[in-house]
Amino acid sequence: MNNKDDYATLVATDKWPTKINGIDIEVIKPKFTPDSFALVVRYVPRELDEEFVVNEIQRTIASADRIKRIQYTYQRRSNDYRFDVKDYQEYNSALKFGRIAIGYSWLPITPFFSGNRLTYCTKCWCIGHLRNKCNAAAKCRVCREILTVNASYVCINEPKCGQCNGNHHSLDNQCQVVRDYKRRLKEDVEDAINNGKLYRFKAKKQAPSFEMNEQDFPTLKTVDNHQSRKWNVEQDRTTCQPEKSLEDINNKLSKLIDSNKRVEDKVDQLKADLKTVTLDIQLHQAVLLDIIDTMKDSIQQFIPPLLTANEWYTSRTLNSVLQQWESFGLAPSSNQQENLKILCYNVQGWYTRALEVVDLVYKVQASICVFTEVGERWNTCQLPHFNKFYQKGTNRNGGVCIAVGKHLKAMRIDVNIPNTVIIDITGLSEPVRIIGIYWPTSQQRDLDDILSYVVEGIILTGDFNATVKEWNSPLTDKR
Structure with a gap:
C-alpha cells in the first residue's frame, strides 16, 4: 500500500481469493482504524457534556468511532476531541469542509498527527526494549503477576506500574518515568532532525494539469516582403481533437459545480446568521417596548x-x-407607586426550556423571578437585563435560581443550604427579603434551618411538592 486510498480500497472490498496454488486461505481484515484516518474537533466549549459532543459528531459523521477527549497537561479554555473515521469518503468530505456544527458552535476540523511512539515490551511491560530481546518471565499487563504456561490465571484488577511500581498501568502518563522517557525521546528526535539524521515527511504538491490559453502563445505577425506567392504548395492538415475539447468542457463544468457548492454553503451560513440576528432583534424590540412604556409613564407622572x-x-x-x-x-x-411583580416557575431543565422561560418573563413583565429545578446547565442561556443568583441542589436536576432586574438593588445572603437562595431587595418603599426553595419529594429537610433568616417583609416562595387529598392528589404530604 502506498497511501490511504489503497488501504481504504483493500479494506472495503470483498473480492479476495479463497485459494492460492490449491491451498485454502482466509483473509482477515484489520479490526482497527489507523491513526492516519483520525480527525480532531477543536475549540469545543467546556460547558458541553462529553456524551452530547459524541452524539453530535456521530450524527454528522456516521462512521465516526473511538471519540475521546484529548487530555492536556495544562488548563485550557476549551476541549479538543479525537475520533476515527472508518469511511474514507466521509473522512475526505469532513476534512474538505473543515467545519462541524456542535450545539450552537461552528467548530473547525483538522487532521490528527500522532506523536512519537514508545518502545516497550509486551512481555514484562517495561519501556526501553522489545519482546524478542526480553529475558524476563511473562507477566500480566494489569497486576504484573507472573503468568504460568498451560495454567489459567485470573487477574486481581489492581494496576501496578512496571516502571515505578505505582498504583497505575505500566504505560500510563501519570508515571514520572514514562513522562521523562517521552521528554528525552522528543529531544532526541528533534536533535536528529536538526543534525540531518532524520527527515520529516512532506507531502508533495500535485502538479496542476496543463491548460493552454491563447494568450500564452500568441501568433506572430507575418511580414509581407512583396514576393510572389507560390501555387500548388502542400500545406499541413489541421485536424480538431474532439476528445480533448470534451475533456476541457468537463473540467470547466466540474470547476463550475464546485464553485456553486461553495456559494450554496456560504448562502446557507448567511441564512443561519440572519436567523440568529432576527431572533436577537425581536428580543431587543420586546425589551425596548417595555422600556418605552416605562419611560412614558415616568414622564407623565414626574415631569x-x-x-x-x-x-x-x-x-x-x-x-x-x-x-x-x-x-x-x-x-x-x-x-x-407600582406593584412589584414576582414570577415563580418550575423550569424542569434550563438547558432545554431557556427560550420558553425568557418569553414567559417578558410576557409577565416580572421584576423578580424564582426558578426551581433548573439543573446543572442553568447558565447556558443568559437572561438579559437580570442579575442571577444560583444555588445547586442535591442532584444534577435540582437547583434554585433567582433573577432580579438590574433596576433593583439586590444583595445575596450567604447560606450553605442546598436548593435555597436568599436575596435582600433594597431601594423600594420598604426592604423585601425573597427566599426561594425547591423541596424534592425524595429529600428530607427541616424548615427550622431558615428560621434565623425570617424577618419582617419576607416573601417565601418555591416548589415544595406538597400534596393534599382535597386537591385530588393520591397522597397527602404535610409539607
Missing part, C-alpha cells in the same frame, strides 16, 4: 406638562417662564 406656544410668547422674561413651570409642582406620591 410637568410643557409650556404651550402661547405661554412662551406671552411671557416677557425667562424668570416668568420658570415661575410658571414651578407652579405646576410634582404629581402626588400615590400616582408614583
